[in-house]
Amino acid sequence: MTSSKFETNDDILDFVIKKANGIKGLVDRSLEIIPNQCIEPKEHRLDKSQIDNQESIPIIDLSNFNDLNVEKSIQEAATKWGCFQIINHGIPIEVPEDLKDAAHKFFELPKKKKLSIVKIICAIGEKNEKVLEWRDSIKHGCNPQNDSNLWPPQTRYQVLEYQKWAKPLAKKLLEVLLKGLNVNEIDESLEPLLMGTVNINMNYYPPCPNPSITIGARQHCDGSYITLLFQDDTGGLYVRGTKGDNWIHVNPIKGALAVNIGDLLQIMSNDRYKSIEHCVAVDSSRARISIPLFVNASLDNVIGPFPQMLKDGEKPVYKHVLHSDYWDYFYRKRPSGKASLDFFKI
Ligand SMILES: O=C(O)CCC(=O)C(=O)O
Numbered sequence: 476m477t478s479s480k481f482e483t484n485d486d487i488l489d490f491v492i493k494k495a496n497g498i499k500g501l502v503d504r505s506l507e508i509i510p511n512q513c514i515e516p517k518e519h520r521l522d523k524s525q526i527d528n529q530e531s532i533p534i535i536d537l538s539n540f541n542d543l544n545v546e547k548s549i550q551e552a553a554t555k556w557g558c559f560q561i562i563n564h565g566i567p568i569e570v571p572e573d574l575k576d577a578a579h580k581f582f583e584l585p586k587k588k589k590l591s592i593v594k595i596i597c598a599i600g601e602k603n604e605k606v607l608e609w610r611d612s613i614k615h616g617c618n619p620q621n622d623s624n625l626w627p628p629q630t631r632y633q634v635l636e637y638q639k640w641a642k643p644l645a646k647k648l649l650e651v652l653l654k655g656l657n658v659n660e661i662d663e664s665l666e667p668l669l670m671g672t673v674n675i676n677m678n679y680y681p682p683c684p685n686p687s688i689t690i691g692a693r694q695h696c697d698g699s700y701i702t703l704l705f706q707d708d709t710g711g712l713y714v715r716g717t718k719g720d721n722w723i724h725v726n727p728i729k730g731a732l733a734v735n736i737g738d739l740l741q742i743m744s745n746d747r748y749k750s751i752e753h754c755v756a757v758d759s760s761r762a763r764i765s766i767p768l769f770v771n772a773s774l775d776n777v778i779g780p781f782p783q784m785l786k787d788g789e790k791p792v793y794k795h796v797l798h799s800d801y802w803d804y805f806y807r808k809r810p811s812g813k814a815s816l817d818f819f820k821i
């Protein structure tokens with residue numbers, strides 16, 4: 476790496492965000508020093524002393540999905556952890572593997588070619604901090620109103636194929652989770668609320684010369700109902716353990732998917748299920764790919780605890796708010812960890 480040719484921090488933001496070169500563009504310029512705009516404040520870095528190798532999140536075998544014990548393990552994992560991995564989920568191994576290869580192809584395109592295709596999303600920290608996460612992302616909106624012709628040709632076919640398998644799986648998982656709340660199966664009236672917006676993102680974490688002072692994805696909860704996450708075998712995803720301040724590594728398992736409970740399900744379940752706080756550390760020598768599928772409400776839905784949660788006189792923990800207002804708040808405040816739920820709290 477050579478020394479930075481950027482004069483000011485604004486130059487970096489301009490290069491990475493406005494000119495959409497991404498963090499990969501920075502790495503390709505072989506900077507010797509990590510730019511200030513990518514140095515994560517200490518309090519948001521992953522504290523290695525809190526990594527707990529004693530705990531691990533449940534691995535649930537879905538070979539017998541309709542078995543009541545399997546349903547119970549899913550509901551228990553969502554209650555205790557907010558996160559679990561699933562194996563034998565029915566998606567043929569080559570489908571996510573092809574998706575991963577497609578992501579590499581896209582992110583490793585020469586800069587100009589990549590930029591002419593699509594805008595890269597860069598995640599930036601709290602308003603006044605403006606620290607960039609060490610990753611580049613793209614989003615594929617998998618909804619009737621989204622036109623897949625606008626997706627990169629390098630990823631289009633693979634994402635279409637993956638969503639064919641992953642969307643029904645997500646729906647089935649949601650159905651089991653709702654069953655645990657005594658909410659009926661997802662019928663026509665519930666489907667727009669529960670699966671109104673489905674997005675498949677691709678995250679590319681370039682190798683980082685000094686991973687201890689950067690963060691791939693800072694501590695957050697997903698704003699979804701659930702997220703299905705495919706990760707490659709690099710490792711680096713950490714979730715909150717049950718002791719409050721410990722972090723647990725989500726060990727990559729070939730072909731497995733991690734399932735995260737998001738804020739929407741914590742709210743709708745009036746705290747029965749817990750959204751999982753998580754973060755990603757980057758690697759010094761390998762680029763990492765992860766592919767989350769976020770199952771969300773539509774922006775014009777009103778979100779609040781299901782009436783079934785409150786029918787025996789239980790007090791609501793959350794108020795009803797317009798889903799789009801939550802995202803306005805999220806992007807304005809960039810809340811860390813579980814603070815994303817504060818907007819809904821009564
Ligand atoms: O890369 C990962 O494993 C997690 C990514 C993530 O948390 C996100 O995109 O919301």
Ligand SMILES: [Fe+2]
Pocket residue numbers: 695696697753
């Ligand atoms: Fe996430």
